Amino acid sequence: MTLRAVVRSVSELCITIGVLIVLFVVYLLYWTGIRADNASDGEIERLQDRWSQAPPERPEDAANAASGTRAYEDGKSFAVMYIPRFGRDWSRPVLQNTAEGTLRKGLGHYPRTSRLGEKGNFAVAGHRRTYGDPFKDFPALRPGDPVVVTDGRTWYTYTVTRRPYRTLPSDTGVLDATPKPLDPAAAPFREPGRYLTLTTCDPEWGSSHRLIAWARLDATRPAAEGKPDALRR
Template identity: 30%
Template sequence: MAILEAPPPKRSGGRGGKVVRTIGELLITAGLVVLLFVVYELYVTDLFSAQKQASAAQSLDDDWAQGRELHPELIDGKAFAKLYIPSFGADYHFTIQEGTDAAALEVGPGHYKGTALPGEPGNFSVAGHRVGKGAPFNDLDLLQSCDAIVVETQTDFFVYRVMPHEDEIAGWADGKGKQPQCAHVGTLRTSAPDGGPYGKTVGREVVLPTQGDVVAPVPHQTADVLPAAQQVALLTLTTCHPQFSDKQRLVVHAVLTNQYPKTPGATYAQLLQAIGEG
């Protein structure tokens, strides 16, 4: 009797299996590319920026040490001041470059061209990266009202303190405003129903990227709302929000509370003792 041979087993998948495997390989490759990009943005750009920051700091120190008067017109991309935030630790310090283009921000925080200079009436405004490229403003959301922000120039230390947050304004005078570090920090509100020119200015806010009026001389107001002589000396720091996204901007407003002319041998450490932060 002839024995029938069983038909060969069918191979599973066929063309459909090849498509699935191809898609899987493409997804794995795409995942690796994304992973490499994240590593590059988080770590490699930090290394590059650290080198550029060290070079900018050394160049600025050399200029100051030699008594070289800085150019009256700030030079794009060139450092002209230093930024310190005591609550971020003794090792937190960055030079501030003129301009907010990509090249300037790869070195460190950048000054919004056309805004006030340190200590001047108006709004000295500075942008910085939150992730990668040194991430100088990574922890900006941790700043609390009355926290100090120090700007050092060739001649002076300027101490700004973060303004009251929106939920602190109503009870400021009888609440946190009584604490020693808040002695010169007010809400800047007037008795007007809208709070006056600074009625929209708070210590921390999140805005859309199109809301460039946060760096106006008086935040959220037109340029003619107050004469320059009546404007308060403010510092505004801006960065992307939330982390790993540029959909919004995190904004911190601080008010000038003290100015200390630099005497020979004056150091930042000595300043911290003077303002009660050391």
């Protein structure tokens, strides 16, 4: 094989590799986002259809929900979250469990944590990048930001208490009923309450660390009364 043929073969190989890299980047940045957005929208539409057809809640249903006997269905959506800081139109379904396949459809509720609105810590995870970039703007969260969640019957308005806390994946105490991060100075609450924890990966395109945001439940509102003020601004 002549030198010219070798150079030509190497050049063609480099071009092929370059094209594959570009296609992979396009897949990560666009195609996974399109699929995730479609999946997320589909989950929200199914929830809204289900809620619109649901019969009025009976007293015993409310009692069962309050006692925790009505479990969320694994892998299924049960609520919609709104974070105005991320944009007027930002909304994502919340599904039960944090498996990779689940997080491709929306946000995932950590099964070992409390139910929505209950005493304890309702903890939710989401991708920072790829699959719709739901928590792309996570570092922008600030104290006082509302996080609104509805299960079709009630609107729950949580309020962020501090800027996101950066920690290691092993810092699982952030999910405790009263969060206990590895850094005691970062603990957001000192006594039991009704809390929300949001988690995502850090850095933006990596997963060596985690970003954590905490919020406390400040208000509830029956869904029949319309959206809370935090979503009307």
